[in-house]
Every structure is written in structure tokens, then in C-alpha cells.
Amino acid sequence: MRKIEAIIQPFKLQDVKEALKDIGIDGMTVSEVRGHGRQKGHKEVYRGQEYEVDLLPKVKLEMVVPAARVDEVIRSVVSAARTGKIGDGKIFVYEVAQAIRIRNDDRGESAL
Ligand SMILES: Nc1ncnc2c1ncn2[C@@H]1O[C@H](COP(=O)(O)OP(=O)(O)OP(=O)(O)O)[C@@H](O)[C@H]1O
Ligand SMILES: [Mg+2]
Secondary structure, X not given: OEEEEEEEOHHHHHHHHHHHHHOOOOOOEEEEEEEOXXXXXXXXXXXXXXXXXXXXXXXXXXXXXXXHHHHHHHHHHHHHHOOOOOOOEEEEEEEOOOOEOOOOXXXXXXXX
8 A cells, every 4th residue: 555645736625636536535534734945035926926935835645555556646636737837736746554444343454
């Protein structure tokens, strides 16, 4: 299993959620976060406004998926979230040691 953490532009959340639903990814965690990439200290546009502050609102999606589906999920997120402009976001992939469904003690991929 792998955890895919995608930090995206907030206005892309609906598109990304729909793209993931289309490929059958059900479980996810979504958080509102703030961050910056390599343009730290430079201006970035958010909702038509230019911000000089260095921490901009972003949305973080976390999904734990079978390792065999990682590439497919990444393709889906990238194609839904890309505008081609700076600040589109980033994806990080982690190894996951275990998953447990609390209700019935399902383990591993059965718990996803
Ligand atoms: N190295 C990193 N570690 C953790 N979070 C990061 C990292 N780089 C970017 N992020 C997160 O991703 C968000 C979007 O980053 P962003 O897309 O601006 O990256 P970038 O490297 O500056 O690329 P670009 O040149 O396309 O803007 C940041 O606001 C931050 O929340
Ligand atoms: Mg950037």
C-alpha cells in the first residue's frame, strides 16, 4: 500500500474528487492547509488577487491505495489539477505499513 499526498489549488478540489471517483478511489482525507513552494517571497495569484504573503491556501488530499494503483491515481490527480501555472501543487508518495478498518478489524488492502 502507498499513501498519496496531493497538495492542490483549492479551486481544483471538485475536479480532482470527481476524477478519483471515476477511477473508483473511495477513501480519502481532505484538509485545508497553507504553504509555499519555490516562489517563496514572490507573488502568486489566488482567486484573482495577488498575494505577497508567503503562505497561500492549498488543499491537501491523502489517499491510501494499493501499490499497483499508484501510477493511475497520480495520472488522474495530475490531469485534473494541472493549469500549467505556478502553484499547481505537488504529489508525494509514501509507503504504508498497515491499514486497519476499526469496525471489523479488516487488514491491509481489504481495509481500504
Ligand atoms: N518540498 C515541499 N515540501 C512540502 N510541501 C511542499 C513542497 N513543495 C511544495 N509544497 C506544497 O505544495 C504547494 C504548492 O507548491 P507549488 O506548486 O508552488 O510548488 P513549486 O515547487 O513552487 O512549483 P511551481 O514552480 O509549479 O509553483 C505549496 O504551497 C506547499 O503547500
Ligand atoms: Mg510554486
